[in-house]
Amino acid sequence: MARAGFESLERCLEKHLPLADLQEVKRILYGKETRKLDLPSRAFEAASKGDFELQGYAFQAVAEQQRRPRTVRMGLVQNRTPLPADTPVVKQVTALHRRIEAIVEVAAMCGVNIICFQEAWTMPFAFCTREKLPWTEFAESAEDGPTTKFCQELARKHDMVVVSPILERDTEHGDILWNTAVVISNSGAVLGKTRKNHIPRVGDFNESTYYMEGNLGHPVFQTQFGRIAVNICYGRHHPLNWLMYSINGAEVIFNPSATIGVLSESLWPIEARNAAIANHCFTCAINRVGEEFFPNEFTSGDGKKAHRDFGYFYGSSYVAAPDGSRTPGLSRNRDGLLVTELDLNLCRQVNDIWGFKMTGRYEMYARELAEAVQPNYSPKIVKE
Numbered sequence: 001m002a003r004a005g006f007e008s009l010e011r012c013l014e015k016h017l018p019l020a021d022l023q024e025v026k027r028i029l030y031g032k033e034t035r036k037l038d039l040p041s042r043a044f045e046a047a048s049k050g051d052f053e054l055q056g057y058a059f060q061a062v063a064e065q066q067r068r069p070r071t072v073r074m075g076l077v078q079n080r081t082p083l084p085a086d087t088p089v090v091k092q093v094t095a096l097h098r099r100i101e102a103i104v105e106v107a108a109m110c111g112v113n114i115i116c117f118q119e120a121w122t123m124p125f126a127f128c129t130r131e132k133l134p135w136t137e138f139a140e141s142a143e144d145g146p147t148t149k150f151c152q153e154l155a156r157k158h159d160m161v162v163v164s165p166i167l168e169r170d171t172e173h174g175d176i177l178w179n180t181a182v183v184i185s186n187s188g189a190v191l192g193k194t195r196k197n198h199i200p201r202v203g204d205f206n207e208s209t210y211y212m213e214g215n216l217g218h219p220v221f222q223t224q225f226g227r228i229a230v231n232i233c234y235g236r237h238h239p240l241n242w243l244m245y246s247i248n249g250a251e252v253i254f255n256p257s258a259t260i261g262v263l264s265e266s267l268w269p270i271e272a273r274n275a276a277i278a279n280h281c282f283t284c285a286i287n288r289v290g291e292e293f294f295p296n297e298f299t300s301g302d303g304k305k306a307h308r309d310f311g312y313f314y315g316s317s318y319v320a321a322p323d324g325s326r327t328p329g330l331s332r333n334r335d336g337l338l339v340t341e342l343d344l345n346l347c348r349q350v351n352d353i354w355g356f357k358m359t360g361r362y363e364m365y366a367r368e369l370a371e372a373v374q375p376n377y378s379p380k381i382v383k384e
Protein backbone atom coordinates (compact mmCIF):
# COMPACT_ATOMS: atom_id res chain seq x y z
CA MET A 1 0.00 0.00 0.00
CA ALA A 2 1.45 3.41 -0.98
CA ARG A 3 1.22 5.53 2.18
CA ALA A 4 0.73 9.29 1.68
CA GLY A 5 2.25 10.19 5.07
CA PHE A 6 5.62 8.55 4.33
CA GLU A 7 7.84 11.49 3.35
CA SER A 8 10.74 9.89 1.50
CA LEU A 9 13.18 7.00 1.56
CA GLU A 10 16.07 9.41 2.22
CA ARG A 11 14.42 11.03 5.26
CA CYS A 12 13.64 7.58 6.64
CA LEU A 13 17.24 6.39 6.23
CA GLU A 14 18.63 9.62 7.71
CA LYS A 15 16.28 9.35 10.69
CA HIS A 16 17.00 5.74 11.56
CA LEU A 17 20.57 4.88 10.52
CA PRO A 18 23.71 5.69 12.50
CA LEU A 19 25.93 8.10 10.50
CA ALA A 20 28.64 5.57 9.58
CA ASP A 21 26.05 3.08 8.30
CA LEU A 22 24.15 5.84 6.52
CA GLN A 23 27.27 6.80 4.56
CA GLU A 24 27.82 3.23 3.41
CA VAL A 25 24.15 2.73 2.56
CA LYS A 26 24.14 5.97 0.55
CA ARG A 27 27.37 5.04 -1.24
CA ILE A 28 25.80 1.78 -2.38
CA LEU A 29 22.25 3.03 -3.03
CA TYR A 30 23.03 6.47 -4.51
CA GLY A 31 26.57 6.22 -5.94
CA LYS A 32 29.16 8.97 -5.71
CA GLU A 33 27.84 11.67 -3.39
CA THR A 34 26.28 14.75 -4.99
CA ARG A 35 27.37 18.06 -3.46
CA LYS A 36 24.61 20.23 -1.95
CA LEU A 37 24.19 23.38 -4.05
CA ASP A 38 24.56 26.68 -2.34
CA LEU A 39 21.27 28.27 -3.44
CA PRO A 40 20.31 31.85 -2.53
CA SER A 41 18.48 32.29 0.77
CA ARG A 42 15.80 34.40 -0.92
CA ALA A 43 15.02 31.33 -3.08
CA PHE A 44 14.47 29.22 0.05
CA GLU A 45 12.36 32.00 1.57
CA ALA A 46 10.21 32.23 -1.57
CA ALA A 47 9.83 28.44 -1.68
CA SER A 48 8.79 28.32 1.94
CA LYS A 49 6.31 31.17 1.41
CA GLY A 50 4.96 29.39 -1.67
CA ASP A 51 4.74 26.13 0.29
CA PHE A 52 6.99 24.02 -1.90
CA GLU A 53 10.21 22.16 -1.29
CA LEU A 54 13.49 23.38 -2.78
CA GLN A 55 16.54 21.13 -3.04
CA GLY A 56 19.75 21.60 -5.00
CA TYR A 57 22.64 19.27 -5.84
CA ALA A 58 25.70 19.29 -8.09
CA PHE A 59 27.26 16.34 -9.90
CA GLN A 60 31.04 16.29 -10.25
CA ALA A 61 33.02 15.77 -13.45
CA VAL A 62 36.80 15.79 -13.89
CA ALA A 63 38.40 18.97 -15.27
CA GLU A 64 39.66 18.38 -18.83
CA GLN A 65 42.60 20.05 -20.58
CA GLN A 66 40.96 20.60 -23.98
CA ARG A 67 37.32 21.24 -23.14
CA ARG A 68 35.93 23.75 -20.74
CA PRO A 69 33.37 22.42 -18.25
CA ARG A 70 29.88 22.52 -19.79
CA THR A 71 28.03 23.42 -16.64
CA VAL A 72 24.25 23.77 -16.81
CA ARG A 73 21.48 23.93 -14.24
CA MET A 74 18.32 21.86 -14.59
CA GLY A 75 15.03 22.49 -12.83
CA LEU A 76 12.54 19.67 -12.22
CA VAL A 77 9.06 20.64 -11.01
CA GLN A 78 6.59 18.32 -9.29
CA ASN A 79 3.20 19.52 -8.11
CA ARG A 80 -0.34 18.77 -7.07
CA THR A 81 -3.29 20.02 -9.04
CA PRO A 82 -4.31 23.02 -6.90
CA LEU A 83 -8.07 22.94 -7.64
CA PRO A 84 -10.56 20.06 -7.52
CA ALA A 85 -11.08 18.27 -10.85
CA ASP A 86 -14.71 19.45 -11.09
CA THR A 87 -13.70 23.14 -11.16
CA PRO A 88 -14.30 24.77 -14.59
CA VAL A 89 -11.49 23.89 -17.02
CA VAL A 90 -10.15 27.42 -17.57
CA LYS A 91 -9.99 28.04 -13.80
CA GLN A 92 -7.96 24.85 -13.29
CA VAL A 93 -5.55 25.72 -16.10
CA THR A 94 -5.14 29.28 -14.83
CA ALA A 95 -4.46 28.07 -11.29
CA LEU A 96 -1.79 25.70 -12.61
CA HIS A 97 -0.21 28.50 -14.66
CA ARG A 98 -0.04 30.67 -11.52
CA ARG A 99 1.44 27.84 -9.46
CA ILE A 100 4.12 27.06 -12.05
CA GLU A 101 4.89 30.75 -12.58
CA ALA A 102 5.74 31.07 -8.88
CA ILE A 103 7.96 27.98 -8.94
CA VAL A 104 9.74 29.13 -12.12
CA GLU A 105 10.48 32.50 -10.42
CA VAL A 106 12.39 30.56 -7.77
CA ALA A 107 14.12 28.44 -10.42
CA ALA A 108 15.30 31.67 -12.04
CA MET A 109 16.73 32.85 -8.69
CA CYS A 110 18.66 29.56 -8.60
CA GLY A 111 20.15 30.10 -12.07
CA VAL A 112 18.22 27.30 -13.78
CA ASN A 113 18.88 27.07 -17.54
CA ILE A 114 16.42 24.32 -18.51
CA ILE A 115 13.19 23.55 -16.67
CA CYS A 116 10.80 20.65 -17.15
CA PHE A 117 7.28 20.21 -15.76
CA GLN A 118 5.40 16.99 -15.07
CA GLU A 119 3.44 15.01 -17.67
CA ALA A 120 0.16 16.67 -18.78
CA TRP A 121 0.90 19.43 -16.29
CA THR A 122 -2.08 21.65 -17.15
CA MET A 123 -4.72 19.13 -16.03
CA PRO A 124 -5.73 16.44 -13.57
CA PHE A 125 -4.68 12.98 -14.79
CA ALA A 126 -8.25 12.20 -15.82
CA PHE A 127 -7.57 9.38 -18.26
CA CYS A 128 -8.62 6.87 -15.60
CA THR A 129 -12.25 7.96 -16.08
CA ARG A 130 -12.49 7.05 -19.80
CA GLU A 131 -14.91 10.00 -20.09
CA LYS A 132 -14.25 12.50 -22.86
CA LEU A 133 -15.75 15.79 -21.61
CA PRO A 134 -14.60 17.87 -19.92
CA TRP A 135 -11.10 16.32 -20.02
CA THR A 136 -10.51 16.70 -23.77
CA GLU A 137 -11.14 20.42 -23.27
CA PHE A 138 -7.74 20.63 -21.60
CA ALA A 139 -6.09 19.87 -24.97
CA GLU A 140 -4.28 22.75 -26.68
CA SER A 141 -2.23 23.49 -29.76
CA ALA A 142 1.46 22.74 -29.17
CA GLU A 143 2.43 25.59 -31.47
CA ASP A 144 0.27 28.46 -30.27
CA GLY A 145 -2.06 27.31 -27.48
CA PRO A 146 -2.41 29.40 -24.31
CA THR A 147 0.00 27.20 -22.35
CA THR A 148 2.69 27.40 -25.02
CA LYS A 149 2.27 31.20 -25.11
CA PHE A 150 2.52 31.27 -21.32
CA CYS A 151 5.72 29.17 -21.42
CA GLN A 152 7.20 31.37 -24.17
CA GLU A 153 6.81 34.36 -21.84
CA LEU A 154 8.51 32.45 -19.02
CA ALA A 155 11.35 31.40 -21.35
CA ARG A 156 11.97 34.96 -22.56
CA LYS A 157 11.65 36.51 -19.12
CA HIS A 158 14.07 34.11 -17.45
CA ASP A 159 16.33 33.21 -20.40
CA MET A 160 15.37 29.58 -19.70
CA VAL A 161 14.57 26.60 -21.93
CA VAL A 162 11.10 25.32 -20.97
CA VAL A 163 9.93 21.73 -21.50
CA SER A 164 6.15 21.76 -21.31
CA PRO A 165 4.35 18.39 -21.44
CA ILE A 166 0.70 18.93 -22.40
CA LEU A 167 -2.33 17.23 -23.89
CA GLU A 168 -2.05 18.35 -27.52
CA ARG A 169 -4.92 19.04 -29.92
CA ASP A 170 -3.57 18.61 -33.47
CA THR A 171 -5.91 20.73 -35.61
CA GLU A 172 -3.80 20.12 -38.73
CA HIS A 173 -4.57 16.40 -38.58
CA GLY A 174 -8.27 15.89 -37.89
CA ASP A 175 -8.36 17.55 -34.46
CA ILE A 176 -6.82 14.48 -32.82
CA LEU A 177 -5.13 14.37 -29.42
CA TRP A 178 -1.57 13.50 -28.50
CA ASN A 179 0.45 13.31 -25.32
CA THR A 180 3.14 15.84 -26.23
CA ALA A 181 6.05 17.78 -24.78
CA VAL A 182 6.68 21.20 -26.30
CA VAL A 183 10.28 22.40 -26.15
CA ILE A 184 10.63 26.16 -25.97
CA SER A 185 14.02 27.77 -26.50
CA ASN A 186 15.36 30.38 -24.07
CA SER A 187 14.80 32.86 -26.92
CA GLY A 188 11.06 32.20 -26.54
CA ALA A 189 10.76 30.41 -29.90
CA VAL A 190 9.06 27.02 -30.06
CA LEU A 191 11.99 24.74 -30.88
CA GLY A 192 9.75 21.77 -31.57
CA LYS A 193 7.66 19.03 -30.03
CA THR A 194 7.97 15.36 -29.22
CA ARG A 195 5.24 12.82 -28.49
CA LYS A 196 4.80 9.97 -26.05
CA ASN A 197 5.87 6.83 -27.89
CA HIS A 198 4.47 4.19 -25.57
CA ILE A 199 0.90 4.39 -24.28
CA PRO A 200 0.10 2.44 -21.10
CA ARG A 201 -2.66 -0.11 -20.94
CA VAL A 202 -2.14 -0.92 -17.29
CA GLY A 203 -4.32 -0.35 -14.24
CA ASP A 204 -6.26 2.90 -14.49
CA PHE A 205 -3.91 4.36 -17.10
CA ASN A 206 -6.55 4.14 -19.84
CA GLU A 207 -4.72 6.59 -22.04
CA SER A 208 -5.28 4.89 -25.40
CA THR A 209 -8.94 5.93 -25.02
CA TYR A 210 -7.69 9.45 -25.76
CA TYR A 211 -4.54 9.28 -27.93
CA MET A 212 -2.31 6.84 -29.72
CA GLU A 213 1.43 6.16 -29.78
CA GLY A 214 3.51 9.15 -30.91
CA ASN A 215 4.57 9.43 -34.56
CA LEU A 216 7.54 11.78 -34.25
CA GLY A 217 10.25 9.23 -33.45
CA HIS A 218 13.05 10.25 -31.11
CA PRO A 219 13.89 13.90 -31.73
CA VAL A 220 16.72 15.55 -29.85
CA PHE A 221 16.70 19.31 -29.37
CA GLN A 222 19.89 21.34 -29.58
CA THR A 223 19.54 24.12 -27.03
CA GLN A 224 22.04 26.74 -25.97
CA PHE A 225 22.59 24.64 -22.83
CA GLY A 226 23.03 21.18 -24.36
CA ARG A 227 21.19 18.51 -26.34
CA ILE A 228 17.97 17.39 -24.68
CA ALA A 229 15.21 14.83 -25.32
CA VAL A 230 11.93 13.94 -23.62
CA ASN A 231 10.89 10.35 -22.93
CA ILE A 232 7.35 10.76 -21.63
CA CYS A 233 6.28 8.61 -18.65
CA TYR A 234 5.57 5.00 -19.69
CA GLY A 235 8.43 5.22 -22.22
CA ARG A 236 10.78 4.78 -19.26
CA HIS A 237 9.89 1.06 -19.10
CA HIS A 238 11.25 0.65 -22.64
CA PRO A 239 15.08 0.55 -22.74
CA LEU A 240 15.12 0.90 -26.55
CA ASN A 241 13.17 4.14 -26.30
CA TRP A 242 15.87 5.65 -24.08
CA LEU A 243 18.52 4.18 -26.39
CA MET A 244 17.15 5.90 -29.49
CA TYR A 245 17.23 9.35 -27.85
CA SER A 246 20.80 8.63 -26.84
CA ILE A 247 21.74 7.41 -30.33
CA ASN A 248 20.40 10.73 -31.64
CA GLY A 249 22.81 12.53 -29.32
CA ALA A 250 20.79 13.42 -26.20
CA GLU A 251 22.96 14.46 -23.26
CA VAL A 252 19.98 14.93 -20.95
CA ILE A 253 16.73 12.96 -21.22
CA PHE A 254 13.72 14.19 -19.26
CA ASN A 255 11.07 11.72 -18.12
CA PRO A 256 7.97 13.74 -17.17
CA SER A 257 5.58 11.27 -15.57
CA ALA A 258 2.35 10.65 -13.72
CA THR A 259 2.50 7.41 -11.81
CA ILE A 260 1.11 5.94 -8.60
CA GLY A 261 2.59 4.01 -5.71
CA VAL A 262 0.80 0.68 -5.94
CA LEU A 263 1.90 0.32 -9.53
CA SER A 264 5.45 1.59 -9.92
CA GLU A 265 7.10 3.01 -6.82
CA SER A 266 9.65 0.20 -6.51
CA LEU A 267 10.57 0.57 -10.21
CA TRP A 268 10.90 4.36 -10.03
CA PRO A 269 14.43 4.66 -8.55
CA ILE A 270 15.75 2.03 -10.95
CA GLU A 271 14.50 2.76 -14.45
CA ALA A 272 15.61 6.34 -15.21
CA ARG A 273 18.84 5.74 -13.31
CA ASN A 274 19.59 2.60 -15.27
CA ALA A 275 18.92 4.55 -18.49
CA ALA A 276 21.50 7.16 -17.44
CA ILE A 277 24.06 4.42 -16.85
CA ALA A 278 23.29 2.41 -20.00
CA ASN A 279 23.29 5.44 -22.31
CA HIS A 280 26.06 7.62 -20.81
CA CYS A 281 23.68 10.55 -20.30
CA PHE A 282 21.81 12.39 -17.55
CA THR A 283 18.17 11.47 -16.90
CA CYS A 284 15.58 13.58 -15.07
CA ALA A 285 12.63 11.68 -13.61
CA ILE A 286 9.62 13.83 -12.63
CA ASN A 287 6.38 12.63 -11.05
CA ARG A 288 3.27 14.47 -9.89
CA VAL A 289 2.15 14.58 -6.27
CA GLY A 290 -0.91 13.73 -4.24
CA GLU A 291 -4.39 12.38 -4.87
CA GLU A 292 -6.89 13.41 -7.53
CA PHE A 293 -10.63 12.79 -7.20
CA PHE A 294 -13.04 12.78 -10.12
CA PRO A 295 -16.73 13.71 -10.18
CA ASN A 296 -17.97 10.30 -11.36
CA GLU A 297 -17.03 6.88 -10.07
CA PHE A 298 -15.09 4.55 -12.34
CA THR A 299 -13.99 0.94 -12.06
CA SER A 300 -10.47 -0.38 -12.51
CA GLY A 301 -11.45 -3.66 -14.14
CA ASP A 302 -10.05 -5.55 -11.14
CA GLY A 303 -13.28 -6.78 -9.52
CA LYS A 304 -13.04 -4.08 -6.84
CA LYS A 305 -15.67 -1.43 -6.10
CA ALA A 306 -16.05 1.66 -8.28
CA HIS A 307 -14.24 4.68 -6.84
CA ARG A 308 -13.43 8.31 -7.63
CA ASP A 309 -9.69 8.53 -6.90
CA PHE A 310 -6.73 7.55 -9.03
CA GLY A 311 -4.34 6.48 -6.26
CA TYR A 312 -1.34 8.22 -4.75
CA PHE A 313 1.06 10.09 -7.02
CA TYR A 314 4.28 9.79 -5.03
CA GLY A 315 6.46 12.64 -6.36
CA SER A 316 10.07 11.56 -5.62
CA SER A 317 11.53 13.36 -8.64
CA TYR A 318 15.29 12.91 -9.06
CA VAL A 319 18.23 13.26 -11.46
CA ALA A 320 20.65 10.48 -12.34
CA ALA A 321 24.08 10.85 -13.93
CA PRO A 322 25.98 8.67 -16.42
CA ASP A 323 28.31 7.45 -13.65
CA GLY A 324 25.29 5.99 -11.83
CA SER A 325 25.20 8.62 -9.09
CA ARG A 326 21.85 10.23 -8.35
CA THR A 327 20.34 12.98 -6.28
CA PRO A 328 18.06 12.24 -3.37
CA GLY A 329 14.42 12.39 -4.42
CA LEU A 330 12.08 15.26 -3.71
CA SER A 331 9.39 14.51 -1.16
CA ARG A 332 6.55 12.05 -1.79
CA ASN A 333 4.02 14.56 -0.46
CA ARG A 334 4.91 18.10 -1.36
CA ASP A 335 5.18 20.28 -4.42
CA GLY A 336 8.84 20.80 -5.16
CA LEU A 337 11.63 22.20 -7.27
CA LEU A 338 14.80 20.17 -7.70
CA VAL A 339 17.75 22.19 -9.00
CA THR A 340 20.76 20.26 -10.25
CA GLU A 341 24.05 21.43 -11.64
CA LEU A 342 25.53 19.13 -14.28
CA ASP A 343 28.78 19.21 -16.21
CA LEU A 344 27.77 17.65 -19.52
CA ASN A 345 31.41 16.64 -20.08
CA LEU A 346 30.66 13.76 -17.72
CA CYS A 347 28.74 11.98 -20.52
CA ARG A 348 31.82 11.53 -22.70
CA GLN A 349 34.08 10.89 -19.71
CA VAL A 350 31.95 7.93 -18.63
CA ASN A 351 31.59 6.77 -22.25
CA ASP A 352 35.40 6.63 -22.47
CA ILE A 353 35.59 4.57 -19.26
CA TRP A 354 32.77 2.08 -19.75
CA GLY A 355 32.49 2.21 -23.55
CA PHE A 356 28.87 1.02 -23.92
CA LYS A 357 28.51 2.98 -27.15
CA MET A 358 31.61 1.26 -28.51
CA THR A 359 30.80 -2.23 -27.27
CA GLY A 360 27.05 -2.13 -28.06
CA ARG A 361 26.29 -4.56 -30.90
CA TYR A 362 23.72 -2.33 -32.58
CA GLU A 363 24.15 -3.84 -36.06
CA MET A 364 23.53 -7.31 -34.65
CA TYR A 365 20.48 -6.20 -32.64
CA ALA A 366 19.13 -4.29 -35.66
CA ARG A 367 19.44 -7.34 -37.90
CA GLU A 368 17.96 -9.76 -35.35
CA LEU A 369 15.13 -7.39 -34.40
CA ALA A 370 14.27 -6.86 -38.06
CA GLU A 371 13.95 -10.62 -38.38
CA ALA A 372 12.03 -11.04 -35.10
CA VAL A 373 9.22 -8.65 -36.09
CA GLN A 374 8.41 -10.61 -39.25
CA PRO A 375 5.11 -12.57 -39.02
CA ASN A 376 6.84 -15.83 -40.05
CA TYR A 377 9.63 -15.52 -37.44
CA SER A 378 10.30 -18.38 -35.09
CA PRO A 379 12.49 -17.77 -32.02
CA LYS A 380 15.96 -19.29 -32.17
CA ILE A 381 15.67 -21.84 -29.40
CA VAL A 382 18.27 -24.57 -29.45
CA LYS A 383 16.75 -27.89 -28.40
CA GLU A 384 18.27 -31.25 -27.72
Ligand SMILES: NC(=O)NCCC(=O)O
Binds near residue numbers: 232234257260264
Ligand atom coordinates in the same frame (compact mmCIF):
# COMPACT_ATOMS: atom_id res chain seq x y z
N1 LIG B 1 1.38 8.25 -17.32
C1 LIG B 1 1.76 7.01 -17.55
O1 LIG B 1 2.14 6.64 -18.65
N2 LIG B 1 1.67 6.16 -16.50
C2 LIG B 1 1.80 4.78 -16.64
C3 LIG B 1 2.24 4.12 -15.41
C4 LIG B 1 3.72 4.10 -15.26
O2 LIG B 1 4.44 4.15 -16.26
O3 LIG B 1 4.18 3.99 -14.14
